[in-house]
Amino acid sequence: MNKTNSAGRDIASTLHPYTNLKVHETDGPLVITEGEGVYVRDENGKTYLEGLAGLWNASLGFSERRLAEAAYRQMLKLPFYHTFAHKAVDIGIELAEKLLSIAPVPMSKVFFVNSGSEANDTVVKLVWYYNNAVGRPKKKKIISRAKAYHGVTVASASLTGLPNNHRDFDLPIANILHVECPHFYRFGKPGETEEAFAGRMADSLEQRILSEGPDTVAALIAEPVMGAGGVLLPPATYFDKIQSVLKKYDILFIADEVICGFGRTGEMWGSTTYDLKPDMITTAKGLSAGYLPIGAVMISEAIYDALVKQSEKIGVFSHGFTYTGHPVTSAVALETLNIYERDGILSHVRSISPRMQAGLRRFAEHPLVGEVRGVGLVGAVELVADKATRASFDPAHAVGPYLVKRGHHHGLILRALGDSIAFCPPLIINEAEIDLMLERFELALEDTVTMLRERGLIPNAVPVFAK
Numbered sequence: 118m119n120k121t122n123s124a125g126r127d128i129a130s131t132l133h134p135y136t137n138l139k140v141h142e143t144d145g146p147l148v149i150t151e152g153e154g155v156y157v158r159d160e161n162g163k164t165y166l167e168g169l170a171g172l173w174n175a176s177l178g179f180s181e182r183r184l185a186e187a188a189y190r191q192m193l194k195l196p197f198y199h200t201f202a203h204k205a206v207d208i209g210i211e212l213a214e215k216l217l218s219i220a221p222v223p224m225s226k227v228f229f230v231n232s233g234s235e236a237n238d239t240v241v242k243l244v245w246y247y248n249n250a251v252g253r254p255k256k257k258k259i260i261s262r263a264k265a266y267h268g269v270t271v272a273s274a275s276l277t278g279l280p281n282n283h284r285d286f287d288l289p290i291a292n293i294l295h296v297e298c299p300h301f302y303r304f305g306k307p308g309e310t311e312e313a314f315a316g317r318m319a320d321s322l323e324q325r326i327l328s329e330g331p332d333t334v335a336a337l338i339a340e341p342v343m344g345a346g347g348v349l350l351p352p353a354t355y356f357d358k359i360q361s362v363l364k365k366y367d368i369l370f371i372a373d374e375v376i377c378g379f380g381r382t383g384e385m386w387g388s389t390t391y392d393l394k395p396d397m398i399t400t401a402k403g404l405s406a407g408y409l410p411i412g413a414v415m416i417s418e419a420i421y422d423a424l425v426k427q428s429e430k431i432g433v434f435s436h437g438f439t440y441t442g443h444p445v446t447s448a449v450a451l452e453t454l455n456i457y458e459r460d461g462i463l464s465h466v467r468s469i470s471p472r473m474q475a476g477l478r479r480f481a482e483h484p485l486v487g488e489v490r491g492v493g494l495v496g497a498v499e500l501v502a503d504k505a506t507r508a509s510f511d512p513a514h515a516v517g518p519y520l521v522k523r524g525h526h527h528g529l530i531l532r533a534l535g536d537s538i539a540f541c542p543p544l545i546i547n548e549a550e551i552d553l554m555l556e557r558f559e560l561a562l563e564d565t566v567t568m569l570r571e572r573g574l575i576p577n578a579v580p581v582f583a584k
């Protein structure tokens with residue numbers, strides 16, 4: 118290891134999230150130093166089209182001066198103040214009002230946090246506090262779903278339904294349950310329609326509620342489109358059916374809008390796209406276009422009323438972070454929401470997303486591709502070892518990660534979720550950039566075919582993709 122170059126210094130100094138730490142010791146990092154539009158540049162001057170908007174969040178790309186200026190202006194005016202103990206900050210009030218004005222269903226109050234994980238940890242605590250307030254101390258279990266992603270703090274990682282987020286971290290904590298992942302392509306039965314599959318998912322949720330005892334089940338949390346689990350869209354009628362089960366047993370519904378919120382699906386909210394009526398909403402990422410860490414929890418009037426009564430009884434609502442409602446993150450978030458509006462980002466997404474979705478669907482014919490899925494400007498291509506049986510590759514072959522690495526070679530950054538390759542470009546992407554993203558993906562896909570042939574993992578007879 119060369120400790121004087123930036124890769125060596127990184128290896129010597131930094132513990133990386135979501136990284137194979139052993140491999141990192143030898144391979145080191147890709148060091149990114151600059152950004153411009155939908156592109157980022159590494160320390161050697163090579164540019165990459167950022168096909169995942171960083172971590173699904175840099176919706177306005179990597180060089181939006183208006184956000185830098187909003188931060189600078191606020192830093193000069195009031196760099197920090199807090200919202201504890203009856204204090205407030207003017208810009209935070211404005212942001213809360215703005216969020217309430219664009220909420221997908223009527224919401225009463227906004228609680229600010231610094232990340233999606235903190236937002237989801239907060240809702241877990243609010244659900245428990247709420248049920249204590251309304252005299253239902255047994256009603257505490259929160260249902261999540263296999264393959265859900267809700268974050269990595271202790272409660273939010275427990276909600277997450279991915280095995281590696283629990284394994285050896287001694288999670289999940291008590292009172293968190295997981296029901297089936299509603300991915301029709303993977304878990305639908307032969308001959309079953311999407312609607313029938315959704316019905317089976319809702320029946321099985323109801324059975325689980327009954328076996329747990331409805332008086333012990335407090336809430337269900339769901340991403341409108343499951344992100345890190347593989348960009349999984351809800352099957353037709355799924356959320357209608359799930360929401361009527363929840364209503365029947367007086368169970369709260371929490372929408373995790375951390376990825377879907379702020380235009381990703383072509384509407385302001387995934388909840389609007391899929392007609393969800395949540396009692397609480399969690400957001401982060403696109404709220405500040407990734408420029409500063411901020412998230413928000415929105416709660417209904419009924420929940421707020423209960424919190425008020427309980428805090429009156431106890432004397433205080435003892436929850437909050439030093440940076441809850443931070444003035445600079447609030448200023449940047451407010452400017453982000455104003456830019457979405459002023460620049461017509463929603464209508465841009467609506468007009469441009471069919472090009473990305475159609476471009477992705479072209480790969481459905483490819484011999485290595487099992488399913489192509491997506492909505493708005495988010496999508497995925499799932500690679501399979503056998504198209505007919507839908508069998509996946511042995512994870513040990515790391516086929517998805519190989520494709521992503523080849524993408525880097527061709528100047529494209531994507532994310533492998535197992536063998537599903539996720540696309541979630543900045544919302545400002547234009548037609549030529551979408552075409553370039555798909556061209557570079559195709560090159561990486563063909564490199565992957567070559568690698569699999571050379572290693573004897575697919576028969577030589579697999580034809581190359583006919584354009």
Ligand SMILES: Cc1ncc(COP(=O)(O)O)c(C=O)c1O
Nearest residue numbers: 232233234266267268344375376
């Ligand atoms: C749907 C969803 N919820 C929550 C989170 C956690 O957010 P953070 O990484 O900001 O804690 C993420 C992050 O990817 C997410 O995709």
